[in-house]
Amino acid sequence: MTLSIAVHLDYELTRPMDILLQLEAAQIPEQQVESQSLDLSPCEHVASVAAQDGVGERIWVRAEDRLIVDYRATVAINRILTPCDTLDRVPLHQLPGETVQYLMPSRYCPADRFHDFVDGAFAGLEGGAMVVAMRDWIHDHLRYVPGSSNSDTTAADSFIMRKGVCRDYAHLLITFARAEGIPARIASVYALGVDPPDFHAVAEVFLGGEWHLVDPTGMAREADMVKIGVGRDAADVAFLTAFGEVKFNAQSVTVERA
Template identity: 45%
Template sequence: MKLRVRSELVYRFDPPTDAIYQFQVAHWPGQDILEETLITTPQVTFTEDKDAEFGARTLRAHLEGEVALTYTAVVENGVLQGLPPVALQHDWNDLPAEVLAYRLPSRYCPSDQFGRFVERQFGDSTGGERVLAILEWIKDNIDYEFGVSDSETTAARTFIDRAGVCRDFTHLGITLCRASGIPARAVSAYAHLLDPPDFHAIFEVWLSNGWWLVDPTGLAPIEGLVRIACGRDAADIAFLSTQGVCEMVSQSVTVEPA
């Protein structure tokens, strides 16, 4: 599917502070960037980095005052497929070394606290069938609601509050999958048909010797996702991280067929 993505980020950095952006389309197998532009106002000299494993790209700089970044890209994201229930779960001894870290608890995903729950709730299923059962449980039990969570909310808090936004849904999904012995990691993406449009947090699971994208909110079709970055949880995929405080002036994200 060929998509045109656009994001405009206008933030005020007062006092000046170090900042890291992560909103450019990733260089990922099967995801081809056909064209892209980045405009900054005022002009900023960034240090650009590319993650060798994930193809994610970051921009670093010491910023002050109001800074506007406008990014556009045309992307062919290939043919993304939904997770089949027959996808196989692997024994840990059979996992690739680079996947092992995504079995473990992380800052926002305390999976070690949910072992008893997943066995009671999903004990009769494994692999793709269990992941789909987890997604169904989240759909039935967690409300999509703004203002319930903040940047410190963990999956354990969302499990109690039973409400949150896409990053909370993703953290809970990752947590329940890891508690089930299934490697899972967070993904940030541009998402076609997401309403309201914004950067979208989803996750992927390692089954049948590959990563499968899933959207625990059910708000965006898998075939319309464009990968930006991935990592253990939201701490690794934030579109903007700063050493000090910053203020959002405006922000917009659009995704449409190209």
């Protein structure tokens, strides 16, 4: 599978400021970036830095007045796909060191508050079968409602409101998995099938010794996702983090079969 990606961002800046972008497809073994281009409006400073866990890169930009970004890429997906429900949980004492942080509660994923719920709701299930049941529970109990959450909304809020957008669905699955001792992190992706087209957030769980993408919204398949970056929760994978006030002018994301 090869995907063609196009992104356009246009923001007004209230003053000269630093901005951190994370929107380039990651060059990693499971996907090959065949071509890409990044065009920025005039900036005082531009520099690429490593992103979380070495998956992809972030871009530091120092700009003023206005920031316009145009990104295009063609990416071939070479991911080995294994049905999630066939995968085993890795015992805690055998987990690689880099996965341990993804067992812990984080800003948007208060896993320590969900032990009793997941123990009851998913009793008798293990490993990938449990993750699939968690995914299905979220898909069946939450409504996808654009604008129903904001930058302060946690998985606990989404659980109570029973609605949200992709990041809220991902946060809740991550929270459930961590509460059961399964490492889970958020992944920012480009994906076919996302409606409306946008940067998409999914969960990634560590099962069978590898990371596996899971979309509880049901909009995207693992085979059709291009990974941008990963992190503890949405705070780590924002496509644009401005260290100052910005005004939105325009934004578009297009993902198509190449």
